[in-house]
Amino acid sequence: MSGRVFYLSLQACLNALAIGVVAKGLVLLISLFTNLAFYGRFSFAENGPAGNQLGLFVIAVPVLGSLIVGVMARFGSKAIRGHGIPEAMENIILHQSRIPPIITLLKPLSAAISIGTGGPFGAEGPIIATGGAIGSFTGQVIHISAAERKVLLAAGACAGMSAIFGSPLAAILLAIELLLFEFSPRAVIPVAIACITGGGMHLLLFDNQPVFAMPDIPAVSDKALLTYVLMGAVIGVVAAGVSRSVYWVEDLFEKLPIHWMWWPAIGGLAVGGIGYFAPHTMGVGYDNIKSLLTGQVPLLLILSLCILKYLSWVISLGSGTSGGTLAPLFTIGGALGALLGAGVLHLLPGSDINIATAALIGMAAMFAGSSRALLTAIVFALETTGQTHGLLPLIGACTTAYFVSFFLMKGSIMTEKIRRRGVATPEEYTPDLLQQLSATAAMQPSLVSIQEQMTSATVSRLLEQQPCYQAYLPVTDAGGRFKGYLHRAGLAADNAPAALPLIPEKNLPYVLATDNMQTVTTILGSYPIDVLAVLDNSDHKQLLGVITAADVLAAYTRHRIKDAKYHSAFYGNIRLLRVMARGKTILARS
Known part of the structure; x- marks a missing residue:
């Protein structure tokens, strides 16, 4: 085990x-295409589309780029559509973490x-998808198990996020x-090492300052903390609406009478258009995030980024183009x-609300409510801004946003x-129940000695007196x-030996x-x-009992019923218990 982890x-x-x-x-390519498309120059210098002088011709630029992406998806790989993480999840669940190698290029x-x-x-969604594809590809080349390939896929995907x-x-x-x-050492250790390496590559290739560096925010007061928590609840409602709207737009595109x-x-x-x-709505927009975190953005620009950026993004993403959702x-x-922070200050001029803090908790709470990645949202906001005073309001706002969205x-x-395609993702990460139960939990005495x-x-006379259904019987x-083991088929043969x-x-x-x-279960599934x-555990090999597949299912069900009773009592959901009870009644009658 330790050797495989290494x-x-x-x-x-x-x-x-x-x-x-x-x-x-990828970042250099984005800068190159931005400079070519909006400024007509060959340059890798970081630049956004907002300063272009194209006038009405600016409408044609995204159309042309999207046409190219559509052709690439049609004749290259349809898997390049979307924002990356759902596709990675689907490959993990359905395809044994196998991603076509062409994705690493396209x-x-x-x-x-x-x-x-x-x-x-x-840029984070595409690099997550690309990193996952690289991890999956190497996992296919070195011929490892699907579970280990999943680890490399996740490690590659998240190393990309860390590098960006x-x-x-x-x-x-x-x-x-x-x-x-x-959550196991086998999975977490390789992922952690990959993410640390990705972070080191960020220091080497990008910068050693926080990506969204912002002025220091003040320590939060108790009243301000309560306000931020309530703001998180409002953002949770909006986050659920934003998530629904993405797929509502996708459904509208599905109804169009033209090829995707x-x-x-x-x-x-x-x-x-x-x-x-609103030129600031185009492009990556990391500079917009930095501006918001200063707390000094004009109200008109805030409204533009809140409403028009949303409309531009949701329509474009719903159309099936390639890009990320986090930014x-x-x-x-x-x-x-x-x-919301400005609104509170307007209504309560003497409140302790800080606009920069409100923007910080707003961006993290929106991600937490939309993605249900609560801890990721909190820690990401801290790592990319370096604002330790933001910890309490971040925890409060992100938790309420998650709660409301849930x-x-x-x-x-x-x-x-992927849920719409019938692919279920785990809703809770609990230890494998089969790893928690010992063999004695399902063991029963051997019916025939x-x-x-x-x-x-x-033995034939003994089996007539004590019927049992097993084809194999232990011998001591x-x-x-x-x-x-005694195989009963040998007893039934016409020329069965006396021994x-x-x-x-x-x-x-x-x-x-x-x-x-x-x-x-592994042994029962591997041998006929x-x-x-x-x-027993001694060298004497004393037979304590036997286990059948039915015994395993019975033991598993007994412990699941205990968990179901607990959860039903907590959540008020007794449907599962009723189904189990009805099944027991039917078996008893039969």
Whole structure:
């Protein structure tokens, strides 16, 4: 086990080094396409579309870029559409973490074209998808298990996020909350090493300052904290609406009587039209987030980023183009938070509300409510701003946003797409129950006691007196020590020998009393036997009992019923218990 973890960690680290370079390349490509499309110059200098002088021609730029992305999706790979994380989740759940290698090329290129021509997206979604594709590809090349490939996929995806934003801890939490569906050393250690490596690549290739550096915010008072918590509840309502609207727009595009290849161009038309009146809504918009966090943004710009940025983003994303959701959600949430903060100050001039703090908790609460990645949102806001005084209001606002969104929407912006396709994602991360139960929890005494000195005739008479359905029966010596299995088919043969047709113990498996049920199920599923001998832990191999597949299911169900009773008492959901009780009644009558 430890050797495999070391091997995966080494591979994850090597992948992260490559992903860091890819992340830098993606940012440079976005800058190049932005300069070419809006300023007509070949330059990798960081620049946004807001300063363009194209006039009405600016409407055509996003349309052209979206047309190119549509063609790439049609003739390259349809998987480049969307914002990356749902697609990664679907590959983990349905396709054994296998992502086509072509995604490693097409996803960053299509995203760079989309964002560089004005698409209102962030670079994080595409690099997460690309990093995941690199992790999956290396996992396919080195021929590891699907579970280990999942770890490399998650490690690659989150290393990309860490490389872009310099937020390794938030990236680790993102993997746990949205991709891994587990918390174990086997999974977390390689992911953590990859994210740390990605963070190191950020320092090497980007900067050592927080990505969204902002002026120091004051310590929060008790009244201000309560206000921020209530603001989080409002943002949670908006977050649920934002998540629903993305898929509502997608449904509208599904009804169009034209091929989906042309949909991004329609989304690009909306981006260009809105961008003509509000240029700041186009492009990545990290500078918009930085401006909001100063607390000194004019009200008109705040309204523009809150409403027009949302419209541009939701239409473009719903059209199926390529781009990320994190930066737009942060922009929209930050603008909404600043707007709410300004409203509170207007109504209560003497309150302790700080506009910059309101913008900070707004952007994090919007992400927490939309994605249901609570811890990721809190830590990401802290890592990318370096504002420790923001911890309390962030926890309060993000938690209430998560709470409200949870009751208003079944899925999230990350899971709704695949949920509609019938793919269920885990809603809670609990330890595997089979790992918690020992073999003795399902063990029962052997129904028939067969000893190796018995003859076939004796055993046949014994089975007539004590009927049992198992095809394989454990055999012991006179002292009760396990000697092997008797296959009943050998007794029924016309030329059955007088001595027992014993299958030696060395040829078939057994389990020890201290083994867990996961070991039991693995063995039962791997060998052509319907009963498994349970031995004590000494060298004497004393037979303690047997386990069948039915015993495993019964033990599992007993413990699940205990959990169901607890959860039903807590949540008031007794439907599961009624179903189980009805099943028991039917079995009892039969």
